[in-house]
Amino acid sequence: MDPKPIYDGHIHIFPGYWQQRIYAWFKRAGWSVRNPDRMEEEIWQDAKTSGVSAASILIYAHRPNIARELNRWLYEWSQGRPELHLYGTVHPDDPDLESIAREALDRFQFAGFKIHCNVQKVRPDDPRLDPLYRLVQERKRSLVVHVGTEPHQNSFVGVDFFRRLMEKYPELRVQVAHLGAAEIDDFVALLPRYPHLYLDTAAIPGTRLWVPQEKLEDIIACHPDRIIYGSDLPIVEEALEVHRARVMSACKTEAVVAQVFHQNVMRLWQGD
Numbered sequence: 001m002d003p004k005p006i007y008d009g010h011i012h013i014f015p016g017y018w019q020q021r022i023y024a025w026f027k028r029a030g031w032s033v034r035n036p037d038r039m040e041e042e043i044w045q046d047a048k049t050s051g052v053s054a055a056s057i058l059i060y061a062h063r064p065n066i067a068r069e070l071n072r073w074l075y076e077w078s079q080g081r082p083e084l085h086l087y088g089t090v091h092p093d094d095p096d097l098e099s100i101a102r103e104a105l106d107r108f109q110f111a112g113f114k115i116h117c118n119v120q121k122v123r124p125d126d127p128r129l130d131p132l133y134r135l136v137q138e139r140k141r142s143l144v145v146h147v148g149t150e151p152h153q154n155s156f157v158g159v160d161f162f163r164r165l166m167e168k169y170p171e172l173r174v175q176v177a178h179l180g181a182a183e184i185d186d187f188v189a190l191l192p193r194y195p196h197l198y199l200d201t202a203a204i205p206g207t208r209l210w211v212p213q214e215k216l217e218d219i220i221a222c223h224p225d226r227i228i229y230g231s232d233l234p235i236v237e238e239a240l241e242v243h244r245a246r247v248m249s250a251c252k253t254e255a256v257v258a259q260v261f262h263q264n265v266m267r268l269w270q271g272d
């Protein structure tokens with residue numbers, strides 16, 4: 001099946017200093033990241049070499065008072081690359097959260113924001129994020145949210161908190177990372193209720209986040225318009241092509257390949 005073009009809905013790019021710290025964190029946690037030396041240019045180059053021609057680029061602030069700087073860095077780095085759709089960051093403790101969000105959306109024209117509930121220690125329904133959600137919903141931009149209990153369960157992640165977010169903002173455009181693992185069934189069950197809710201395949205099924213191939217096939221067959229291919233580059237333990245082939249083989253027709261590998265993520269980018 002020719003899936004062209006291939007868009008990757010989940011790539012992380014950080015400035016070099018932070019990227020090195022992230023690699024060191026995963027190494028300490030026992031991950032064998034495949035190429036733990038790649039910096040921003042090389043990461044995007046690796047994706048392109050593998051056949052990706054457009055992508056969502058995600059960044060997140062693990063502490064307050066760095067989000068504005070990270071967003072500006074990402075904006076600068078992406079200049080001249082219209083194929084990159086940027087998801088910036090705010091930290092819930094940023095005193096100027098709303099102004100950071102406005103700068104990212106209105107001045108930098110970011111596609112939206114990444115919220116990493118696990119790393120940022122914030123529940124998705126935390127009222128401190130309300131100004132962000134209102135702006136994103138108004139402007140028909142989107143969020144990529146890591147709210148699943150894998151790979152670390154804590155008191156910030158889980159489908160229960162996520163349900164409360166969607167009840168409050170039912171029109172919000174949201175891409176849940178890693179199919180919402182480990183509560184995949186519960187996240188899938190929300191799809192029919194919310195027209196702009198998507199799940200991505202970042203690193204799944206993979207070495208850390210395994211789901212049986214038949215289950216992935218079922219999910220895609222039932223919701224072909226809501227699943228977005230993503231790699232999780234550069235935090236990958238397998239070759240990109242190996243993971244991608246697994247996702248692709250779970251798509252049973254060429255039309256579904258096109259949905260999962262570019263059409264669905266394009267709807268988010270276009271605010272459709």
Ligand SMILES: [Zn+2]
Pocket residue numbers: 010012177202232
């Ligand atoms: Zn990720």
